Amino acid sequence: MKVVLRPHHMISLAGYIVELRVPFRNLIVVNTSDEEVKLEVPVLTEDWIEDHRALGLDVTPVYDNDNFLAMYQKAKMQLEQSK
Template sequence: MPKMILPPRLTMALGGYIRETVVPYSKDEAEPFPYRNVIVGNPTDKPVKIDVPVYDKEWIDRHRKLGLIVVPVKVEDDFVGLFNMVRKKVKGSK
């Protein structure tokens, strides 16, 4: 799986890295990814490698275990408000 580096103290939106298809790649995938975007913040002082693109809901838990702040965004959510909240948490965790 491809990887991307999330630098320290940075917040990113991964909307362009979400697999946008309703056709499952395997029989195990019963539903498409339910979020339009995923906001990821790295509150640590070290870069973290993350998997891209985002394929499934388990991605969220796997990356939270790396110490990242991960907030999935649905269509009805306030993207800008959530992004600013994560960015504030990342900057304030020094």
């Protein structure tokens, strides 16, 4: 299945992660480009991060002890500055 990430938008992929196979519980994905990008979901392996970074996306894994809200707000601020 694929999810389309519009230009200059971001998404949290918590519901699309198979947590038994990867060490993170969420991913923050930011598209700073002028083109939409298709994301392959669900996230089954750690290789997903590198595969999607190769597409020009900013991908930030969120681990159990991380503050998701602070990380999301930081990514949003960086996205706004890149416009």
